[in-house]
Amino acid sequence: MEDGANRRMSGKLQSELKKRMPFETPEQEALLNLVRTSDRIQFRFARLFREYGLTPSQYNVLRILRGEGSPLPCLEIADRMIAAVPGITGLIDRLEAMELVTRDRSTEDRRVVNVAITAKALELLGKLDGPVGDLHATLVGHLTHAELRELSRLLEKARKSLPE
Amino acid sequence: MEDGANRRMSGKLQSELKKRMPFETPEQEALLNLVRTSDRIQFRFARLFREYGLTPSQYNVLRILRGEGSPLPCLEIADRMIAAVPGITGLIDRLEAMELVTRDRSTEDRRVVNVAITAKALELLGKLDGPVGDLHATLVGHLTHAELRELSRLLEKARKSLPE
DNA sequence: TCGATTTGGTTGACGTGTAAACTATATTCG
DNA sequence: CGAATATAGTTTACACGTCAACCAAATCGA
Structure with a gap:
């Protein structure tokens, strides 16, 4: 608790400094940058998917079902x-209603529900592949490959602190 | 569309390669790393906040209200x-129900609703400051300051491609 | 001044994420 | 075998985030 108390500033001093000192530490700055960048990127992808009703x-x-090539259980x-x-339940419900997947209860273990992708969904994904690749290029295409590798390295190192 | 079609592989080839080629491009790898790392980090913070009922x-x-030091309109x-x-409406509703903020309609412009933080909320934030700082340190404390600066630089460069 | 437009904020509908509790089928072990 | 336990999946309750539509106060402009 000493630690925590020391990190705190008095309310007055803090509000005075707020404008000229947007980040207290490089750790905070990096984390905030990380989260903000990720949010923006996810927003762009969300917008693209929405154009295709997804x-x-x-x-x-x-994508997972197409990548696997065969039906997968929910879990x-x-x-x-x-x-x-x-x-997952509701997610599969809606995909089933859109006729993009089918649900089949396994015969060998009657607890598991196998989810399979439909031809309609494969066609839809096919239409998305180009735009998705283009968006990748748009978002980070202006970074050199060396920079991208370094970025991945740093992110992987950051994830080292996270269990699992 | 030529572009998109060329980027696509045949279904058979693709499923054969899927296992041995997890990322098709450095761009994709970096983006996936970025999103996954951010999600994990946000999950950790969410868990911390939840311990305090937030x-x-x-x-x-x-945090925004404390940083500003005075009431702010919803927008x-x-x-x-x-x-x-x-x-925002529901968010403020719930905070108001928890007595962490108050709502007051402005007298000069009767459309705006000013939201103010309460003493109770300031006390709660105070208790969180230590643990939040500790979590920052836990998550990226094992990166050197040079690495953190480089990470921030790359993330800011990545965001350059995003409008606004 | 009065009608059109803008602005601040709210409501409703829908999809998602999370935790807790519950059902049904399998499995394990005494 | 039969009871305890584990596993696959669902339901429920709540908090968001997003869009579209809406209300009311303020402002603009002829």
């Missing part, structure tokens, strides 16, 4: 997304 | 968060 989560599910999908389990 | 958005609103708060306008 949300980012829905697109992710379809396997949940694992590959970072998302928590319960959200 | 969501990340609620904490952000309170000003919405501006400083990246969030869209309509979500």
Whole structure:
């Protein structure tokens, strides 16, 4: 608690300094930069997907299914997304209603529900591949490959502090 | 469209390569790294805030109000968060119900609603300052200051491609 | 001055993320 | 075998975030 108290400034001093000292530490600045940049990027992708009637989560599910090439159980999908389990149910519900996936209860283990991608969804993803690649290029195409590698290295190093 | 078509691989080839080629391009790898790292970090902060009964958005609103030092109109708060306008109403509603902010309609312009932080909220933020600083250190403390500066530089350069 | 436009804010509908509790099927072990 | 436990998935409740539509106060302009 000593530690925490020392890091605090008095309210008055703090508000005086707020304008001329936007970041207290390089750690804070880097974290804020990271989160803000990620949010902006995700917003751009969300906008693109929406033009095709998809949300980012829905697109992710379809990408996972296409990448796998065969049906997957719900929990396997949940694992590959970072998302928590319960959200998957509704997500699959809506994809099923749009006829982009089908649900089939496994015969060998009647607890598992296998989710398969439909031809309609594959066609939709096909239409998205070009624009998605273009957006990648737009967003970070102005960084050199060396910079991109360095960025990935730093991000991976940052993630080292996170369990799992 | 030529461009997009060329970037696409046949389904068969693609599924064969999927396992041994997790990223098609350095651009994709960097973007995925960025989003994943940000998500993990935000999850950690969310967990911390939850221990104190706050969501990340609620904490952000309170931080903005404390930083400003005086009441702010709703739209000003919405501006400083990246969030869209309509979500602010409910956010303020809940903070008001928790007695962490007060709402007052301005007398000079009767359209604007000024939101003020309460003493109770200032006390709560005070208790969070230490742990929040500690978490910053935990998450990126193992990067050198040079690395943090380089990370911030690359992220800012990446954001250059984003309008605004 | 009065009608049109702008601006601050709210409401409603929908999709998502999270935690907690619950159902149903499998599995394990005494 | 049969009870305890684990696993796959769903439901419920709540907090967002987004869009579209809306209301009311303020401002602009002929």
